[in-house]
Amino acid sequence: MSAPIPSLAEASAAIAAGTLSPVALTEQALARIAALEPRLNAFITLTADRARAAAAAAEAEIREGRRRGPLHGIPYALKDIYDVAGIRTTAHSRLLLDNVAQADSDATERLEAAGMVLLGKLATHEFARGGVNDDLPFPRAKNPWNPACFAGGSSSGSGAAVASGMVALAMGSDTGGSIRIPAAFCGVVGLKPTYGRLSRRGVVPLSFGLDHTGPLTRTVEDCALAMQALAGFDPRDPGSADQPVEDYTARLREGVRDLRIGHARGYAVEAAVGAEQMAAMDAAAEVLARLGAEVVEVPLPALRRFEAACWTILHAESFAVHQQDLRTRPDLYGRTLRERLTLGAFVTGPHYVQAQRLRRRLTQEVDALFAGLDAILCAPAHGPAPLAAEADDNPWRRQQPITAAFNVTGHPALCLPAGFAANGMPLSLQVVGRSFEEAMVLRIGHAFEQATEWHTLRPPEAQA
């Protein structure tokens, strides 16, 4: 089988040195996809011809001394809710099987401008909100660590494609945890940036007030490289923030000495996080303390307050997006999504406003914690990936994703590998930062990553 493709940083250095060509790298990625895809179902649409043409063009530009930057000539893939002009965006749904995009999303524009090579569009949960086991027009993406396990959602194809070494960068979206949960369950890095840091233009919406776009990568350094290309104000996205863009790599290697990092252990206890995930968080806190950070336990606001704000807003806004189709052609939806969207019919006007008021208050309360902290560690999930057959596809889930707290507050949150459960599935660490300070979150993540070996381990399905 073709070897896993190298990280963005490794590929970038090799292309710069002239020891790797974009054409060879793209062929390697396509060969790996061909070998693994029948088992993993990460892709909905493969754009092989386009990729080969783009790689050849990149190679010619670089040879002529016109290298655009560190990502030039490196393949990437998009969750199939991002628009690419001339290619269909399905959102993994029967409703959009013939939906050919007229223009690129902002993320597509930026990554193409950086010279990256699009490999294709990736599986998702239907409209980034549906279930795992529904009857949909495309199969569900499988977890490379164990195909019987849930890959996490909704950016399931993004997690599977990066974990299996098909691609070094896949874009995801996160409304309640949909970048961070697949990153956690597939053992890769996923960043939900600050709300408004990355544009959502040209991305199929789920909930306008909670939707975030962001990258999934194999390493924290790769995440920083991707953010440098992706971040920036977009006046055509009403939620985009006109804030200066940091240099995400400049201070990546400065370590954590003398940083003050909170550990939201009580929040995890309140959320009934399992023993293995709790142990991984405790071990991560010890690693950071050993590296010189001061780690202190901090209380987050009560989970029930985050949940009431998040799910009221999400239900109401997603229902508003889909109400017409729910009325007129409900049979085109998968059962799980149809039922989850219907919950929005039950949100009253006053409750929606109250949820927005609570959201502002929760954001202020978390910001008050940051007055004395550089970051907060927080469990990203209740435990490792469950079996897909046991995934909760009910309209009301037994446990809501605990990642959603930071969709409510908008703070940036990074998930990265932090161990393994007894069943061999990855565990993860979540690092939450101040708004628009992704560079600090990445710096802490990089220090932890360099002090541990979790990110170097490959899933059995993806070993060369």
Added chain:
Amino acid sequence: MPDEMELDFQSALRVAGIAIPEDRYAIMLEAYRSYRAMAAVLDEPTPYEDEPAAALHPARSPSR
């Protein structure tokens, strides 16, 4: 005999124009009860001056 919450459930569906298949009625009603329990937090008193997070931030209008 439906209780008050079930009547609310039926009413919300009617207003929204959404039909639920008979075999999924019970599970959707249970989901509705669970949501109402979660949303009870939102009925707690809020100071008059607390503005919603989604308040409009007007930008300058384009020049002629």
